Amino acid sequence: MKVRFFAVGVLSVGSLMAFLGGCAEDDRPDVPSDAMQVSSGGKVVAFAAPHDGKAYLRDDNDNRVVYSTDLKREQVMKFDPVSDTVQIDGRTAPEGVANPGHDHSIYFSRSAQPDRTDAGSNAANSSANGMTTVHVPIGVQVDVQTQPSTPN
Numbered sequence: 001m002k003v004r005f006f007a008v009g010v011l012s013v014g015s016l017m018a019f020l021g022g023c024a025e026d027d028r029p030d031v032p033s034d035a036m037q038v039s040s041g042g043k044v045v046a047f048a049a050p051h052d053g054k055a056y057l058r059d060d061n062d063n064r065v066v067y068s069t070d071l072k073r074e075q076v077m078k079f080d081p082v083s084d085t086v087q088i089d090g091r092t093a094p095e096g097v098a099n100p101g102h103d104h105s106i107y108f109s110r111s112a113q114p115d116r117t118d119a120g121s122n123a124a125n126s127s128a129n130g131m132t133t134v135h136v137p138i139g140v141q142v143d144v145q146t147q148p149s150t151p152n
Contacts, residue, residue: 030065031056031107040105046078053110057086061102067095071108073115079104
């Protein structure tokens, strides 16, 4: 009799632990595990990307991602439930969001690649000898060809 109660107790505790463990993992199934919650609420949610990466707008009531996009460093993603619009740097995305009155969160996952930079606007890309430095991701093959010099 004691063995039966012990077995039932072990199975009950094991089932409870499996259930709770499953709930923790399924809490945000559409958001990558490395993404961090950066903004949330029932009103306007916004986020400025500190690095290149991907942003996810998640409906917290329905537990699902309703919009995602790649962001460059310093781009701003904003969701306004009153106008039902997602904006990236002030430009409205063509997609609307179902149930805009729900609470929403923005999650962000940093890109594994180095941040993209604008060669024309970044003074650090120019060296003292007038040569331009081009940052190329690892694994990309680049063929460098020299230009013939013009006489002065």
